[in-house]
Amino acid sequence: MKITVLNGSPKGELSGTLKYIEFLKIKYPNIDFTVFHISKRMPAIAGKGAEYQKILDSIEKADAIIWCFPLYFYLVHSELKRFIEFIAENHDEAVFANKYAAAISTSIHFFDHTAHAYIQGISEDFGMRFYDSYSPAMFDFLKQSSRHQFLFFADRFFACIREQRPIARQTNVISHISCAYNPATVHKKVNAGKKRVIVIADHLEKGNTVSSMVQRFSQSINGDVEIVDLSKMRISGGCLGCIKCGWDNTCRYEGKDDYIDFYKKSFMKADIIVIAGKIKGRFLSWEWKRFMDRSFWRTHSPSFNGQQVGLLVSGPLSQLPNVMNVFYGHFEVGHANLLGFVSDESNDSIVIDDQITCLAKDLVDASNYGYKKPVMFPGYAGMKVFRDEIYCDLKAFFRADFKYYRKNKIFNFPQKKRFNRFLGSLFILVMKIRPLRKMFTNMIKEGIVMPHNKILKNESLEQS
Ligand SMILES: Cc1cc2nc3c(=O)[nH]c(=O)nc-3n(C[C@H](O)[C@H](O)[C@H](O)COP(=O)(O)O)c2cc1C
Incomplete structure (x- = not known):
C-alpha cells in the first residue's frame, strides 16, 4: 500500500x-x-x-x-x-x-x-x-x-x-456563481467624522468584484478611508511557527517586511475595519490566510479594543458557514465586534449597493455608540481554552500572554469566586431538607427572574 x-x-x-x-x-x-x-x-x-x-x-x-x-x-x-x-x-x-x-x-x-x-x-x-x-x-x-x-x-x-470500502460524501457541493457587479454612484454618504476607517483587500484590480465592492464601500463613507491591497504589501513569508514572539511579542520578521509596522500602526489603530476578499477553495485566499497567520506575533492576546468589523466577500459565502464561524471566532477572541457580511451572491448590483451602504452606516453608527455584541460560543469558549493553556502548559512558551492575561484579569477561574461557591454549597445543604427543596422547586421559575423584574420596575418608574 x-x-x-x-x-x-x-x-x-x-x-x-x-x-x-x-x-x-x-x-x-x-x-x-x-x-x-x-x-x-x-x-x-x-x-x-x-x-x-x-x-x-x-x-x-x-x-x-x-x-x-x-x-x-x-x-x-x-x-x-x-x-x-x-x-x-x-x-x-x-x-x-x-x-x-x-x-x-x-x-x-x-x-x-x-x-x-x-x-x-x-x-x-x-x-x-x-x-x-x-x-x-x-x-x-x-x-x-x-x-x-x-x-x-x-x-x-x-x-x-x-477493502475499498464505500464512503459517502459528507460536505456540500459548492455551486459557484459569477457576478457582474457594477456599483452605482453613491448619493447619500455616511459621515464618519474622525473615525479611522481601513479597508484591506487581497487583490485590487480595476473591474474585479472585490475592487468594485471596496469602491462602493469607500464611496459610501464621508471621511478618510485607507485602502490597503495585500498583494502590494511587502510580506516576506508566512508564519514560521518559531514562536519567538511568545516571549515578548517580537516577530522574527520584524524590520524585514512591512507587516508588523502596518499591523501596529494602521490595523490595530483603526476604529472600523473592513476585510474584503474572494472565496478561493472554501475560504478567502491564501494571502488572507497568511495575513491571519502572521498576526500570531500577538500570540494569544487580543489585538483589538472594540473595533467594528465588516466583511465584503465575493463568492458563495452562504454555502460556507465555516468561513463565518472562523471570522466570528477570530474577531470575538480578538476583542473586535464583527457586525456584518456582504457578499455578491445576489448577483444584483442594486441589492449589493444597498447592502454595502447599509453596512457602512451600521459600522459608523456602531462605532459611535461603542457597540459590543455579547460574544457567542466561539469567543467565549475560545478564551477559556487560551486561558487554561497560558496558565499552565504553554506558560513557559508564551510569557507575553501570561503577563497580559494576569494584568487584564483573564485568569478568571471559577475557583476564585469563593463567595458564589460557598453560596452554592450552602444551597445544596438547604435543599437536602425535603420540605425546603419542595418550596424552592416550586419557586424556581419566579425566583430566577425576580432581580430582572426589579430592574424592569425601576426602568418603568424612571420612564414615567
Ligand atoms: C501561527 C500559529 C497559529 C496557530 N493556530 C492554532 C489554532 O488556531 N488552533 C489551535 O488549536 N492551535 C493553533 N496553533 C498551535 C499549533 O497547531 C500546535 O502547536 C501544533 O501542535 C504545532 O504542530 P507542528 O509541530 O506539527 O507544526 C497555532 C500555532 C501557531 C504557531
Whole structure:
C-alpha cells in the first residue's frame, strides 16, 4: 500500500504532527509512506518545476493521501492553503480523484473542528473518498493511551483502503456563481467624522468584484478611508511557527517586511475595519490566510479594543458557514465586534449597493455608540481554552500572554469566586431538607427572574 503524506507544518521535518506518521512507519513497515513538506517547500513548489511534478506523480501512484498538519488560525497554514489553491489553479485535481484521504492534526483544540471541516470539504471537492479526521492535542502523542487510540484510527483507515470500502460524501457541493457587479454612484454618504476607517483587500484590480465592492464601500463613507491591497504589501513569508514572539511579542520578521509596522500602526489603530476578499477553495485566499497567520506575533492576546468589523466577500459565502464561524471566532477572541457580511451572491448590483451602504452606516453608527455584541460560543469558549493553556502548559512558551492575561484579569477561574461557591454549597445543604427543596422547586421559575423584574420596575418608574 502506498500513502502520500502532505505535511502542512512550516517546520517541515521538525513538525510534532509528523511524529504520528513516523509512528505509523514503525508500526506498519509494509506500508510505503512518502512525505512531502508542503508548507515549508511551497515557495519552491509554486515554481511548478520538478518538485511539483514529483508530488503529483506520488499522489497519482498512491492508494491514499494523509493531510498531516498543525492547526494554524482556524484552518491550515497559509502555505498549505496556497498549495490547495495551486492545485485548483493548475486543474490538477484529477490526480486526487477517488483516492482515500484522512486528516491528522495537532493543536490546542482551538477551532480544530473548522480546520477539519475545511480539509474534508477540499478533499471531497477534489473527488477523494474522505475517511475521517484525527485531532489530538499537541502533547497527546506522549501518552501511551493516546498512541493506542491512534492505532485504531489508522488500522481502520488502512482496512478501508484495502477493502475499498464505500464512503459517502459528507460536505456540500459548492455551486459557484459569477457576478457582474457594477456599483452605482453613491448619493447619500455616511459621515464618519474622525473615525479611522481601513479597508484591506487581497487583490485590487480595476473591474474585479472585490475592487468594485471596496469602491462602493469607500464611496459610501464621508471621511478618510485607507485602502490597503495585500498583494502590494511587502510580506516576506508566512508564519514560521518559531514562536519567538511568545516571549515578548517580537516577530522574527520584524524590520524585514512591512507587516508588523502596518499591523501596529494602521490595523490595530483603526476604529472600523473592513476585510474584503474572494472565496478561493472554501475560504478567502491564501494571502488572507497568511495575513491571519502572521498576526500570531500577538500570540494569544487580543489585538483589538472594540473595533467594528465588516466583511465584503465575493463568492458563495452562504454555502460556507465555516468561513463565518472562523471570522466570528477570530474577531470575538480578538476583542473586535464583527457586525456584518456582504457578499455578491445576489448577483444584483442594486441589492449589493444597498447592502454595502447599509453596512457602512451600521459600522459608523456602531462605532459611535461603542457597540459590543455579547460574544457567542466561539469567543467565549475560545478564551477559556487560551486561558487554561497560558496558565499552565504553554506558560513557559508564551510569557507575553501570561503577563497580559494576569494584568487584564483573564485568569478568571471559577475557583476564585469563593463567595458564589460557598453560596452554592450552602444551597445544596438547604435543599437536602425535603420540605425546603419542595418550596424552592416550586419557586424556581419566579425566583430566577425576580432581580430582572426589579430592574424592569425601576426602568418603568424612571420612564414615567
Ligand atoms: C501561527 C500559529 C497559529 C496557530 N493556530 C492554532 C489554532 O488556531 N488552533 C489551535 O488549536 N492551535 C493553533 N496553533 C498551535 C499549533 O497547531 C500546535 O502547536 C501544533 O501542535 C504545532 O504542530 P507542528 O509541530 O506539527 O507544526 C497555532 C500555532 C501557531 C504557531
